[in-house]
Amino acid sequence: MKRLTAWLLLCLWQGIASATLTIEITEGVEGAMPVAVVPFAWHGVDAPPPQVADVVAADLARSGRFRVLPEKDMLSKPHDSEGVDFRDWRALGQDALVVGSVKPNGPGGYLVKFQLFDVLRGEQLAGFSVPTTASGLRLTAHQIADIVYEKLIGTPGAFATRIAYVTELEGKGGVKRTSLRVADADGHNPQTIVSSTEPLLSPAWSPDGRRIAYVSLEQRRHAIYVQEVLTGRREQVTAFPGINGAPAWSPDGRRMAMALSKDGNPEIYVMELATKRLTRLTNHYAIDTEPAWSPDGRHIVFTSDRGGGPQIYRVGANGGTPQRVTFQNGYNARASYSRDGRYLTLVTRENGQYRIALLDLDKGLMETLTRGELDESPSFAPNDSMILYATRYGRRGVLSAVSVDGGVRQRLALDVGDVREPAWSPFTQ
Numbered sequence: 038m039k040r041l042t043a044w045l046l047l048c049l050w051q052g053i054a055s056a057t058l059t060i061e062i063t064e065g066v067e068g069a070m071p072v073a074v075v076p077f078a079w080h081g082v083d084a085p086p087p088q089v090a091d092v093v094a095a096d097l098a099r100s101g102r103f104r105v106l107p108e109k110d111m112l113s114k115p116h117d118s119e120g121v122d123f124r125d126w127r128a129l130g131q132d133a134l135v136v137g138s139v140k141p142n143g144p145g146g147y148l149v150k151f152q153l154f155d156v157l158r159g160e161q162l163a164g165f166s167v168p169t170t171a172s173g174l175r176l177t178a179h180q181i182a183d184i185v186y187e188k189l190i191g192t193p194g195a196f197a198t199r200i201a202y203v204t205e206l207e208g209k210g211g212v213k214r215t216s217l218r219v220a221d222a223d224g225h226n227p228q229t230i231v232s233s234t235e236p237l238l239s240p241a242w243s244p245d246g247r248r249i250a251y252v253s254l255e256q257r258r259h260a261i262y263v264q265e266v267l268t269g270r271r272e273q274v275t276a277f278p279g280i281n282g283a284p285a286w287s288p289d290g291r292r293m294a295m296a297l298s299k300d301g302n303p304e305i306y307v308m309e310l311a312t313k314r315l316t317r318l319t320n321h322y323a324i325d326t327e328p329a330w331s332p333d334g335r336h337i338v339f340t341s342d343r344g345g346g347p348q349i350y351r352v353g354a355n356g357g358t359p360q361r362v363t364f365q366n367g368y369n370a371r372a373s374y375s376r377d378g379r380y381l382t383l384v385t386r387e388n389g390q391y392r393i394a395l396l397d398l399d400k401g402l403m404e405t406l407t408r409g410e411l412d413e414s415p416s417f418a419p420n421d422s423m424i425l426y427a428t429r430y431g432r433r434g435v436l437s438a439v440s441v442d443g444g445v446r447q448r449l450a451l452d453v454g455d456v457r458e459p460a461w462s463p464f465t466q
Contacts, residue, residue: 059224059449059450059451064444067444069102069103069104070102070103070104070132070133070189071103071106071129071130071131071132071133072104072106072131072132072133072189073105073106073111073129073131073135074090074093074094074097074105074106074135075111075115075116075134075135075136075137076088076090076114077089077090077136077138077149077151078116078138078139079138079139080138080139080140080141081139081140085139086147086174087174087175089137089139089149089174089177089178089181090135090137090178092174092178092179092182093135093178093181093185096178096179096182096186096194096223097182097185097186099223100186100194100422100445101440101444101445101446101447102190102445103189106129106131110129111129112125112128112129113125115136116136116137116138117136117138117150118136118152118154118161120136121134121136121154123156123159126156127156127157131156132155132156132189133153133154133155133156133189134153134154134156135153135154135181135185136152136154137149137150137151137181138150138151142168145170145171146168146169147168147170147174148166148167148168148169149166149168149169149177149181150164150165150166150167151163151165151167151181152164153184153185153188162188162189163184163188165181165184167180167181175221175226176221179196179197179221179222179223180196180197182194182196182197183195183196183197192420192421192422193419193420194420195222195419195420195422195423195461196222197222198222198419198461198464198465199221199222199246199462200219200221200222200224200425200436200459200460200461201217201218201230201240201249201460201462202217202218202220202240202456202457202458202459202460203216203217203218203237203238203240203456203457203458204451204454204455204456204457205434205454205455205457206454206455212234213234214233215232215233215234215235215236215237216229216230216231217229217230217231217232217237217249218230219249219266222461228266230249230251230264230266230269231251231253231262231264231271233253233255234255235253235254235255236253236254237251237252237254237255237458238251238252238253238254238458239251239252239282239283239284240460241284241285241286241460242286242460242461242463243263243290244286244287244288244289244290244463245290245463245465246463246465247265247266248264248265248266249263249266249460250262250263250264250274250284250286251284252282252283252284258278259276259279259282260273260275260276261273261274261275261276261281261282261284261293262274274293274308274310274313275295275297275308277297278298278299279297279298279299279301280297280298280326281295281296281297282295282297282303282326283296283326283327285328285329285330285337286330287307287330287334287354288330288332288334289334291310291311292307292308292309292310292354293307293308293310294306294307294308294318294328294329294330294337294339295307295328296325296326296327296328297315300317302321302322302323302325303325303326304317304318304319304320304321304325305317305318305319305325305326305328305339305352306318307354316355316356318337318352318353318354319341319352319359321343323342324340324341324342325343325350326339326340326341327340327370327371327372329372329373329374330354330374331354331374331378332375332377335353335354336351336352336353336354337354338350338362338372338373338374338381339351339352339359339372340370340371340372341359343359344361346368347368347369347370348361348363348364348368348369349362349363349369349370349372349383349396350362362381362396362398363385363403364401365385365403366387367386368384368385368391369383369384369385369386370383370384371383371384371413371414371415372396373415373416374417375417375421375441376417376419376421377421379397379398379399380395380396380397380421381395381398382394382395382396382415382416383396384412384413384414384415385403385405387405390409390411391409391412391413392405392406392407392408393405393406393407393412393413393415393424393426393439395441406424406439406441406443407426407428407437407439409428410429411428411429412426412427412428412437413426413427413428413457414457414458414459416459416460416461417461418438418461419462419463419464420464421441422440422441423438423439423440423441423445424438424439424440424441425437425438425459425461426438427456427457427458427459430448430450433450433455434455434457435448435449435450435451435455436449436450436456436457436459437449
């Protein structure tokens with residue numbers, strides 16, 4: 038039990054704050070693509086709404102794959118194809134150009150138009166008109182950035198997705214309050230899902246992005262809950278004696294893998310959510326925990342110390358004999374799959390430091406991506422381009438992100454409090 042407690046304490050690194058996350062790009066790709074995002078024209082008589090182009094430009098810049106032209110360096114500011122002189126933008130060394138406009142569209146509504154151009158070829162790559170509302174302007178801007186990213190990079194953007202994370206703030210009398218929060222991928226529009234003076238752990242998004250499973254100790258015992266993000270309605274899924282931890286949704290959303298110690302030792306179970314029927318997948322005297330599903334739903338990877346130290350194992354989703362997956366380094370834990378199933382991201386220990394690594398499952402090669410001393414809880418972006426994780430910066434818990442090639446790095450921090458346990462949402466319709 039001492040070994041289990043020590044392991045769990047590593048995952049209980051707590052962190053509540055009301056401020057939004059702020060993002061600092063600490064490293065970008067050399068030779069990032071130069072792109073100009075012209076301020077969108079406002080075709081209205083009232084005061085203009087917040088500038089959509091600012092959000093688009095910020096999204097592209099924080100990806101680390103684009104070098105966004107400052108507005109002060111622009112020779113002209115067109116808002117549609119008729120005003121574009123490609124010679125101006127070629128002279129400024131730009132590869133791509135985004136222009137657009139916003140106009141009123143009924144009570145409380147807007148119509149956002151934008152066009153994306155290949156400057157070198159003088160061709161339009163995309164152009165859309167998007168109806169939206171005042172509250173939906175930021176989401177519209179993120180969606181525009183997603184389109185630009187996909188057209189220029191070739192893979193879908195993830196700017197319109199969301200992140201879940203746990204925060205902790207010490208209040209009066211030294212009482213710590215922990216909150217599970219959801220925010221846009223750029224840290225804006227934070228929403229508190231649940232708040233407690235007891236720990237909240239292991240948030241996990243449902244495949245449709247509408248619900249979050251998490252572990253709560255608010256009744257002074259472990260319990261797994263599922264909560265709707267929009268309505269706040271929640272359901273207790275398990276509250277067995279002992280550990281109820283590490284919930285993980287199946288790709289079809291019908292089943293949930295979890296770690297339970299109801300029979301004495303932490304083992305991996307799968308629950309049919311409609312009937313609450315449990316299937317036990319592992320049966321070993323070691324600690325088995327932290328399950329994660331393969332994208333095809335056929336396998337589950339999990340952490341086990343059955344070999345003498347924490348390593349990643351894989352078992353069939355309907356049972357079978359577990360097979361060891363990781364062999365490099367003496368500690369590997371908290372694995373999860375990329376969307377294409379080719380990679381695992383995980384926590385590995387090197388020279389006494391806990392860092393985020395990427396394992397190529399076909400080649401069996403593992404690459405360490407981060408440089409911290411206590412990096413944990415890695416979560417793939419839904420387009421597999423970045424990995425979000427928790428770390429320490431100074432004396433505070435913060436979130437960071439690193440690209441899968443290690444070339445792009447970001448730091449996300451609250452003005453106050455600690456942040457931990459990040460989970461990146463899936464793509465949603």
